[in-house]
Amino acid sequence: MLEALVREDIRVLIVAGDLFDMGSQNYSVFDELCRDKKYAGIDFHVIPGNHDSAIGQKYFTAPNIRIYNEPELISFGDTGPGFFFIPYLAGKSMGEVIAKHKDSLPDRWVLVGHGDYLSGTRDPNNYESGVYMPLGRPDIEYYGPSRVILGHIHKKMETGKVRYPGSPCGMDINETGRRSFIILDTNDLSINERTVNSDYLFFSENLLALPTSNEFENIKNKIAGFVKSWDLSKDEVSKARIRLKVKGYTSDKRMLEAAISKSLEGFKFYNDEGAGLSEVSIFNDLERISIVERVKEKVELLGRNCRYPQEKVDLILEQALGIILKD
Secondary structure (H helix, E strand, O other): OHHHHHHOOOOEEEEOOOOOOOOOOOOHHHHHHHHOOOOOOOEEEEOOOOOOOOOOHHHOOOOOEEEOOOOEEEEOOOOOOEEEEEOOOOOOOHHHHHHHHHHHOOOOEEEEEEOOEEOOOOOOOOOOOOOOOOEEHHHHHHHOOOEEEEEOOOOOEEEOOEEEOOOOOOOOOOOEOOOEEEEEOOOOOOEEEEEOOOOOEEEEEEEEEOOOOOHHHHHHHHHHHHHHHHOOOHHHHOOEEEEEEEEEEEOOHHHHHHHHHHHOOOOEEHHHOOOEEEEEEEOOOHHHHHHHHHHHHHHHHHHHHHOOOHHHHHHHHHHHHHHHOOO
16 A cells, blocks of 8 residues: 555555554554655554554654544645544544534535444444444534545445445455555545555355256356456456355255366365355255246346345245245
């Protein structure tokens, strides 16, 4: 990320929390990195998150590191927007913090904080349950920030004015796809995304096995669809780590495993765990298999007509299978 900032002559890096984990005691590696003459022209603005809320200025010697332990309004240049930084404060909401500072906020300002955006539709955090320093949609409508950039959720998301850049480096299999960071233009507040050249790219997919007459060809086609959606270059294939969870029924587990292995030839499984077939059962009743084929056609047609996502189509098929193939 820093190499990209140097190339593009970007002088400000804002970290919206959780740069370190709770157990961190020694911050010297980051301190020395910021002191490196290569990056000495970059100003590092670090907002503590719920995982590193205890960090403070006293832990760092690099002159280009600034830690924000209290909410603060700052600016970068005379013509740009104001930036209101809100570090994670246990037991507080972002709305109540903004309320205390609303009279000092300019007409054009960007909120940068660490917590959960309560928009009515919230993706679960894979690492932490509960709600952390929430920001509500009414807060945004009432106080009127021009943009909102939040840390805490590791998945990239954008909802109206709110943007989660996501984690720039996948910590485990739950953080799938290319990782990235965002660049904010302070003139027009446009956002551009930059991909991080990370060591690994994680992908996690669910696969429904159906005991049809061409079941293994169907499996190969589904996996080919996954691979196409990943849109990987030849260099990225070697970085990919795959988790494949398979449910359903098959006429031959060994042949199913062979079809999966052939389809993912050249890829590596996450932690060398291979394709998980523990939730796949054997079924060879030809009469009921023909029923499965007809139901599959009808459910897939329903999915296309109703524009259902594939996950919903597979869920309907899985529930139908449970009825058709029940002993």
